[in-house]
Amino acid sequence: xxxxxxxxxxxxxxxxxxxxxxxxxxxxxxxxxxxxxxxxxxxxxxxxxxxxxxxxxxxxxxxxxxxxxxxxxxxxxxxxxxxxxxxxxxxxxxxxxxxxxxxxxxxxxxxxxxxxxxxxxxxxxxxxxxxxxxxxxxxxxxxxxxxxxxxxxxxxxxxxxxxxxxxxxxxxxxxxxxxxxxxxxxxxxxxxxxxxxxxxxxxxxxxxxxxxxxxxxxxxxxxxxxxxxxxxxxxxxxxxxxxxxxxxxxxxxxxxxxxxxxxxxxxxxxxxxxxxxxxxxxxxxxxxxxxxxxxxxxxxxxxxxxxxxxxxxxxxxxxxxx
Numbered sequence: 142x143x144x145x146x147x148x149x150x151x152x153x154x155x156x157x158x159x160x161x162x163x164x165x166x167x168x169x170x171x172x173x174x175x176x177x178x179x180x181x182x183x184x185x186x187x188x189x190x191x192x193x194x195x196x197x198x199x200x201x202x203x204x205x206x207x208x209x210x211x212x213x214x215x216x217x218x219x220x221x222x223x224x225x226x227x228x229x230x231x232x233x234x235x236x237x238x239x240x241x242x243x244x245x246x247x248x249x250x251x252x253x254x255x256x257x258x259x260x261x262x263x264x265x266x267x268x269x270x271x272x273x274x275x276x277x278x279x280x281x282x283x284x285x286x287x288x289x290x291x292x293x294x295x296x297x298x299x300x301x302x303x304x305x306x307x308x309x310x311x312x313x314x315x316x317x318x319x320x321x322x323x324x325x326x327x328x329x330x331x332x333x334x335x336x337x338x339x340x341x342x343x344x345x346x347x348x349x350x351x352x353x354x355x356x357x358x359x360x361x362x363x364x365x366x367x368x369x370x371x372x373x374x375x376x377x378x379x380x381x382x383x384x385x386x387x388x389x390x391x392x393x394x395x396x397x398x399x400x401x402x403x404x405x406x407x408x409x410x411x412x413x414x415x416x417x418x419x420x421x422x423x424x425x426x427x428x429x430x431x432x433x434x435x436x437x438x439x440x441x442x443x444x445x446x447x448x449x450x451x452x453x454x455x456x457x458x459x460x461x462x463x
Contacts, residue, residue, distance in 0.1 A: 152261055153190055153198060154252075157205050160184065161215040169210060178206055208250065216250050224269050229277060232270035239263045271295065275303045287314045328352050328360050344371045399440030402457070410461040413439045414454050417447045 151159075160181045169177055182193040182202060192198040209215050223242050232238045239262050247254045253262075274293050278286040290300045291314065301311055328347065335346045340363050347357050354368055405413070420433045427448045434444040446453050 152257065153185070153192070154201065154205070154258060155261055156185060156188070156190065157181070157202055158215060158217045158220075161205070161209055162217050164215070166210065166213065169206075174206065174210075178202060205252070208252065212249055216246075216253070219246060219249065220253075224265060227266070227269055227273070229270070229273040232266055232273065235263055235266045235270055238270075239266045242266065271299070275299075278304065284314050284317075287311060288318065291315065291318065324353075324356065325360065328356055332361060340367055341371055341374075344368055345375060348372060348375065399438070399442070401440075402442045402446075405440060405443065407461040407463070410443075410457060413437075413443050414458050414461075417443070417454065421447075421451070 164177060179193070182199060185192040185202075186194075190198070192202060205216075223246060227238065227242075231241075239259065243253050243259065243262060252258070274290065274295060278289045280286075281289055286304055287300060287306065287310070290304070297308075297311060300306070301308060331347055331350055331352065332343060335343045338346075340361070343361055344357060344363055344367055347361060348368070348371060354365070357363065357368055358365060416437050416439060417430075417434065420430055420437070423433065424430055430448055431444055434447065443457075446457070
């Protein structure tokens with residue numbers, strides 16, 4: 142039987158312990174024990190591990206068998222239970238988790254503390270961490286699962302296969318994350334410009350620069366109430382600015398149009414009417430008349446009459462003459 146890649150990678154002690162999981166301990170009395178040892182040795186020979194013809198390897202097999210019979214169960218039963226009991230928090234640091242796991246198992250299985258066993262146990266703990274991480278990710282909605290695995294530095298091919306997504310989808314989420322990082326950097330730069338200012342001034346600066354409220358809460362370390370208060374004050378300030386601008390525009394318009402008919406003094410009224418009659422001599426086109434009247438600073442109220450009801454100028458002139 143050809144040896145598999147997985148079997149090649151596993152150390153002999155682990156292969157022996159995995160073989161023990163297949164056994165019924167009640168059948169290992171008397172000659173059955175030796176027969177089973179020879180059977181396992183032969184299977185390991187066939188898989189490419191020299192056991193039956195290697196004294197050291199045979200001793201390792203026999204001692205492991207004796208330990209199992211003394212305890213009354215296979216090492217891998219306890220090992221598997223210990224791995225299954227791990228939480229994601231337990232394996233946050235796989236090296237620390239491995240040390241704790243080996244310490245706990247060594248109370249029953251002294252041989253697990255041998256230095257040559259630690260590397261493979263670390264690999265198993267790291268695999269358990271990956272499985273737990275993927276399990277948690279699958280509980281998250283939408284893109285949160287992808288973001289979680291990216292944040293945990295899980296390989297791209299694993300994310301794609303485990304979550305059943307396309308490479309394009311993963312690229313899109315990665316691009317979104319980069320945009321968010323860039324926005325965070327922008328916000329930090331904006332905050333540097335108002336360093337030492339009050340919270341109100343800092344929040345106002347961020348709101349003015351179109352920073353999302355959730356980022357303001359997170360990065361500026363203020364609550365939503367502060368943001369609402371600042372935005373309300375800004376709205377009132379904007380309304381006041383708009384009111385002042387409208388008043389200024391109205392004044393400017395009034396200044397441009399000049400006084401109403403009732404406010405034009407009689408002598409000025411006569412002068413303006415004379416000027417309008419002179420303009421009539423140059424043009425009868427309304428647009429040109431208005432332009433020339435504006436150049437002569439003739440009040441708009443009088444210009445409107447001139448272009449709409451020029452005969453009324455005679456009436457206004459008589460009134461002005463008294």
